[in-house]
Amino acid sequence: MDLKERINAFAELGNFLSKIESKNEFESILASAEAQNGWFTPENIKFSFQSWANALTEKNLQDWTSNYNIEEKNPKTVAVIMAGNIPLVGFHDFLSVLITGNNVLAKLSSNDKILLPLLAKELISIEPNFKNKIEFTDGKLNDFDAVIATGSNNTSKYFEYYFGKYPHIIRKNRNSVAILSGNETKEELELLADDIFQYFGLGCRNVSKIYVPENYDFKLFFEAMFSWKEIINNHKYINNYDYNKAVYLMDSLPLLDNEFMLLKKDSGFSSPISVVFYDEYAAIETLKDELESQSENVQCIVSNLEIDGKVNFGEAQKPKLWEYADGVDTIDFLLKLN
Structure with a gap:
């Protein structure tokens, strides 16, 4: 599976998200997610789905990845420890690992265990070669080459202690x-x-x-x-x-x-x-x-003032694919893994 095939698969996933409200099982998905996390209202989940539908276009994916030299090489397994504060908050890390040809070992937040597995299942349906590149775990993380972890200032100390010896991105409160x-x-x-x-x-x-x-x-x-x-x-x-x-x-x-x-x-x-x-x-x-x-x-x-790096009113929750959390270029990090 080369980069073009991966881009096509994620673009098709974006198309799926743009039409997901018409799916028969959509209401049960919303109900299950809200039952697990009361902050995940139907309105917020729909907003998240639509935001990712808008981001995952073939053009956006090509524009984003064209800034890098993404070579096909032996994949690394990247453990991604995800937060659960908003719906699909860890999706960009999931996408970044897979779009670079690596394997993702995802540890989901207890507050968001429904939505990303749903998207992963659909992605595998679109492109079966992703099946062996995606793993979710509830247990101890084993057999990985690098770590991307998102949490609070307190949990970041835990992450640093356990994962500091691996190549890592560890995000704190912002x-x-x-x-x-x-x-x-x-x-x-x-x-x-x-x-x-x-x-x-x-x-x-x-x-x-x-x-x-x-x-x-x-x-x-x-x-x-x-x-x-x-x-x-x-x-x-x-x-x-x-x-x-x-x-x-x-x-x-x-x-x-x-x-x-x-x-x-x-x-x-x-x-x-x-x-x-x-x-x-x-x-x-x-x-x-x-x-x-x-x-x-x-x-x-x-x-609306002239400030370097600012975003316009109404755009804070609509980041582009190339706007990275904490200003850390995730793709660059992944491409430098040996």
């Missing part, structure tokens, strides 16, 4: 931020609301903190956020909102509250569910320097 100029339109801010609330804010590409100019008027911002007001009807989300609000009020912390989200002035990046941190800035160049110094904590920057 969060995304938005920088507002104060001149955004309501439409742009509604797109920012998507970046904040999609997946309930659980993804590393979700905006968990915003930077605003001094004396910023939040009126238009809050008006735009109301495009997501129905999120409060999710019982898991409202439990977090009520809890965080109570904790902050008991501590007499000042809050901005629109009855389904809380804005808290805070220097941190990782805000709890239902909470968005904010900070003010006086000079954009100073803020750029500050964020550069904090680059290990920031996954992406959302803004």
